[in-house]
Amino acid sequence: MDGEGFSRRKFMKITGSGIVAVTAGPQLTLASEQSLREAAKEHVARESGADMDDLEIVNEAMASWSTLKERYYHAKVYDVSEREIHGALLDGEKNPIDRDALHEREREAYRAKYGKLDRKLYERIADADDDETFEVGIWLEGIDYSAAREAVGFDLKPDTPELRRQLSDEYLDRIGRKTEAFAETIRGHEGVTVLATDRGSTFVEAEVTATALDAVEQYGEVRKIFHIDREIRLELEDTTKTHRTYWDNEGSFNASGYPVGQGETKPDSTYYVNIRGTNWTRDYSDPDNDTSGHSQAVMECMASWDDDHPGTGHNADVYHADEILVDFDNKMEWFYDNFVCAVNFSWGVGDRDRTMGKWDFRFGQQAYHRYLNMVKSAGNIGDSNDDGEPDKFDVTSPGLGFNTTTVGNTDNKNNSNWSDDEIAGGSAYESPYSRHADPTYDDFPHTKPEVSAVGKGNELPSGGNPSGTSVAAPGVTGMYAVLSSLCDGYGVYDVRFYPSVAKAIMMAAARNDAGSFDDKMGAGTISAWAAEDIIADETYLEDDFQESNTSQTYSADLSSGAEVRVALTWLTNVENSEFSDNKDAQSDLDLDLNVVDPDGTTVEGSWNYDRGYEFLKFTTSTSGTFEFEVDNFRWDAAETSRNIGLAWHAQ
Structure with a gap:
């Protein structure tokens, strides 16, 4: 059977039943999975001239175009002889589908139904009065990236951290001019109040009436408009169990001189009465601020200088910004200006429905334009929707996004033996929706989290033993600071300016000795020793x-x-x-x-x-x-x- 040639790969089942519903003309039809596989190989053989015996299907999925309510069989077909990968997108009658034409039909159908509004915003305003106001994020079309690279001579010079910084500044300048120009344009509209403009992503925040929203939609540079959620859920639970610290786990790695960032909500100061504040953070609004509660627990796991209970990024400076979703872009600029190695976010926002939204995209663009390592807790199982039913193991936003390192929670059983580690109860792992991921079935690979860290009962220097992905994520954030420290120690370039490289090292260095994680905890639990080997x-x-x-x-x-x-x-x-x-x-x-x-x-x-x-x-x-x-x-x-x-x- 196709897929058996590569024994360690998790070959994707479509339904497990052997029969799948595929679009054929105006409706769905049932087709045999095996017949679709054979048709995919025949299609590739015709198009490429390959021998059928050399072709193997190495992945397959049902690909969805949600507005059209159409779904097609999509196979990746590998030519073993030529070492080439090919694709086959087929309908229920096994005919090849023109992907570009399908995209265009989907785009036209979406615009006809929703205009430029995000589907959730469209549903929210359906019954709104004309003068009812909404906070929205207006996502504009992108900048000219080729022109930005040319302006700094990026393709003509050696790729250095200094040159990357110049390119990032060029991106930010162009985006800032674009968003400010658009903001100035819509300020004249009745019913529009501009709240903020971004430099790290092409977003403009505004308060608009339902009537004014119609006018804003008409601008050609508007890509999509989202409703803004700012209500944050913490992802920390309490426990009395005490585990080994990161220090016991990994040894004396020191991140002094390598700053990290912490983006927080503003919890009640009594949220954790057994965790006292310290004064080793640099605060966005008050340099002398004494943080406490959830913030303190997260930052101690990330960078505590206590020799008995050190954080992963032992002795790193922490730059802390409260109420992170208010004045978001300026706070991200502050992290950027202070050269943080990574920014931690141990909370969730928005609907927990596995659909990427504005914060997932907006956080991802911060990574793309500012070369920031963005770290997010995967989330804990609970009843976040207050419907009396526990959530499934759905990863929370903004951890669904492509450019965020999302972190699961490892239970290390309070010992130094990696072979008995397991997933901590409640650690989220359900993949986000995507074109090839239909949550109707659970056979597709889990894409989140990418890695995990010990987050079950970490003993804090200030007291308390909190658990949850909230205290697992800062372990990874601190590890990003350790990577920068190791790079300087070995005389190689600092990977903090290369998020793709830093994330690749983090994943390749992770360990899954127990073999029990499957892919629900990503590549495994972070290991500084293995990361040092790689560097x-x-x-x-x-x-x-x-x-x-x-x-x-x-x-x-x-x-x-x-x-x-x-x-x-x-x-x-x-x-x-x-x-x-x-x-x-x-x-x-x-x-x-x-x-x-x-x-x-x-x-x-x-x-x-x-x-x-x-x-x-x-x-x-x-x-x-x-x-x-x-x-x-x-x-x-x-x-x-x-x-x-x-x-x-x-x-």
Whole structure:
């Protein structure tokens, strides 16, 4: 059966029943999964001239265009002989579908039904009075990225942190001028009050009446308009169990001089009465502010200087901004200006329905334009909707987004043995909706979280043993500071300015010795020791992948019997992504990863669809030079190149 050739890959089942509903003409029809697979290979053989015996389906899914209510069979077909990846998008009668034409029909259908409003905002204003007001985020079309790169000579100079900073400043300047110009235009409209303009993303916040919203929609530069949610839910629970600290787990890694950021809500100061404040943070609004409660617990796990209970990023400076969703862009600018290694967000916002929204996109664009490592707690199971029913294990926003490192919670059983670690009860892992992920079925790979950290009963220096993904996420944020410290220690470039590289190292260095995580905890639990190995041995790289290339190949010398973990990551620019309904969200690139042994045989691969990374692990059966081949399956980006990060760890 297709998929068995790569034993470690989780071959996706469509339904598990052998029969699937696929669009055929104006309606759905039932089709045999196996007949669709054969048709996909036949299509690729005709188009490419490949031998049918050399073709293997390495991934498959039902791809949805939600507004049209159409779904098609989509297969990734690998030519083993030529080491090439092909796609086949078929309807229920096994006819190939023109993807570009389908996108255009979906776009027209969405505009006809919702205009430029996000579906949720459209439903919210359906029964509103003309003068009823709403806080909205107006998402504008993107800037000219090629012109920005040309302005700083980015493609003509060596890629250095200093040059990246120049490019980021150029992005921010162009976005700022664009959003401010649009804000000035709509300020003259009756019923419109501009609240804020962004520089890190092409968003303008405004308060508008239902009538004025119609006028704002008409501007050509408006891409989509969202309702703004600012109500934050904390993702911290309480427990009496005490576990080993990050220090006990990983040793004496020090992040002094490498700052991290903390974006918080403003909880009641008595939320955790057993956690006292300290004075080692730099606060956005008050440099002498003494934080407490949820903020204090998170920051101690991230950067505590206490020698008995140190944080992961031991002794790092913490820049703390409260009420983060108010004046959001200026606070992100503050983090950027202070060169933080990563920013932590241990809370959730918005509906918990697995659909990406404005905060997921807006946070992701901060990573894209400011080269910030954005870290988010995955969320805990609970009753966040107050409907009397417990949530499923749905990851919370803004952790659904492509460019955010989302973190699950590991229970390490209060010992130093990694082999009995397991998922902490309540740690969220359900994937967001995307074009190829239909929550009707649960057979598709889990794309969130990317990694996990110990977050069950961490003993704090100020007292208390909080649990939850809220205290797991800062473990990863602190680890990003450790990565920068290690880079300087080994005399290599600082990966804080290369989010794709930093995330790839984090994932390749993660451990899953127990084998019990499956992919529900991402690549595994973070390990500073393994990260140090990667940086010391320089088993990582950054490169620009060119749109014109079908593949780019990188080499690694490996010994026989090594267990190897490989991560490929890239940043998504959602301004380029081809989706109308947020339920169909997908990265603007689809890159795949294959491992080829010294004999030229493909031994493993990761061929996912919608997310911004690929991850795999394999055991070498021979020594020699292996190749990591990155394939270009889909390119919707406006830019002609995109920076990628690749990291591998062998043990």
